[in-house]
Amino acid sequence: MEKLNKKVYYHLPGLFEFYELYCVFLPLYRKHREYFYEWCEISSIYGSPADCIWGGGRAGFGSDNPEEALELMKEYGISARLTFSNSLLREEHLSDRKCNELCKLFEETGQKRNGVIIYSDLLLDYIKKHYKGLYFVSSTTKVLTNFEEFLNEVKKEDFKYVVPDFRLNKAFDQLKKLSNVEKDKVEFLCNECCWYGCKERKQCYETVSRKNLGENISEHICQAPEADQGYRFSKAMKNPGFISVDDIKNTYLPMGFSNFKIEGRSLGSALVLEFLLYYMVKPEYQIHVREEVYLDNMLDLF
Template sequence: MNNPSVCYHLPGLFEFYELYKAFLPLFFEHREYFYDWCKIGSIYGAPADCIWGGGRAGFGENNSGQILELLHKYGISGRLTFSNSLLKNEHLLDKKCNQLCVLFEKSRNVQNGIIVHSEILLDYLKKNYPNFYFVSSTTKVITDFDKFLAELNRKDFDFVVPDFRLNKNFAQLEKLTAGQKRKVEFLCNECCWTGCKERKICYENVSRKNLGENCPDFVCKSPGGNKGYVFSKAKENPSFIGIEDIKNKYVPMGFSNFKIEGRGLGSAMILEFLLYYMTKPEAQLQVRENIYLDSMLDLF
């Protein structure tokens, strides 16, 4: 664990520009604050009004040019979250989404990627924007391990994010080849109830909203679902992957890619994720002080 062995894929490419503008200089210029065994593999997201978008709707207002400059400065891969599951052929010519692809495909010093669900969109992107790498989205809700294995074996994808309920299937995960393990990207901090039967319906509701359809909000009926995201609750989830799990279980097994969710949350919560997963406990106060904490700050 002396060399960077863990790649974190962080939320909020368009949503949390100001946070990353403050955090990234700290991470790269004060490595003594952070675990030396981890690095940033990518930052993912999509603009609020992007019809190809999926996962979360209505978040992400920041300027694409500024975002790309920040990514280029630190050599970080940007991932466009184009995981809408309900796209049709007529949606493929959307001007804004294609402009984003043109912009992000021209990365100067690192390859950018696209998180995708729709097979129609994947075929279109492969044909028209071949310089991207592609990530199979967790919005597919693949909970059957054999189907997940088939997804891993597809040459279309450099990474596959399984449903969080496969996180602890260690007997099957351990049997994967080294090449397959390199493609697995675990979703670490999901708060959703493991017994949820409506996860795919929830994602489809987001897809409809991104397409501009007039549809009611999805109402989560899972235990505690009305309280929204609670990190302490997520830590109690049987599928939760914590720091000790990563160091002592997943890395020794040959896994190295871990996704942190949170695009629809506030920047304060994202900072808590960055502190928990990447920052040494003794340096967390320094990171807070550099980002927002000062002696005159009032909470109420």
């Protein structure tokens, strides 16, 4: 492959949810860098502990010790992101003790090394005021499918990154017109499995937000074709919005885009490992990484 002028920066799922997986994977990433594509780096890992009312993505699980998750990120020089994308927060929710303690822990005054993935303007203003050492990512849960609305979001100074809806991934005629500064702020969601024609995506996210607020409501029933099959990577690869490794190398990087988000917090660690292998590891070394991870006696993949 011809040497690329820019690096790819991946933003990975499961800061808390897959803490044990990363305890095994990251040492391999450091020790055997020859296994990995030389043009990619891990920029951040995102997630949320269980029972965070500010959370708006899939409910967190996994490590219940934020200190150990943060320490792991510091050890490897990776940004830690809190997924606080609840879209339905009210004033009374801002005083939540657990979420405030997490912001205080993750804040590094003057550094802005760690960030918050966010939806609510109310929460944005609150964190800006009380925790100045955090940066902000505009969440894909806003479902920004209109390009002008997405561009307006990119132009907001509050956000270091903006994650558009996956259905804007291939809007190349408009994306190529962005300035270099704007392109650096775009973080594409690569491996979405949601039906491309879905009109209930925002409603689905709002259901998760309500559940995180403790409301006793039913799960959102997806009406998409073959929704009963759940997430399948093979199915995601056929999605019109899917971004492949070849797409990244041959289309997005030459256009000036370098930030890519991998979803999967609600999926099992075995499937997330497959994402890591596909997007980061050279094909001839994937078996080596897979063996090292699966044979680790301290890790139970599911």
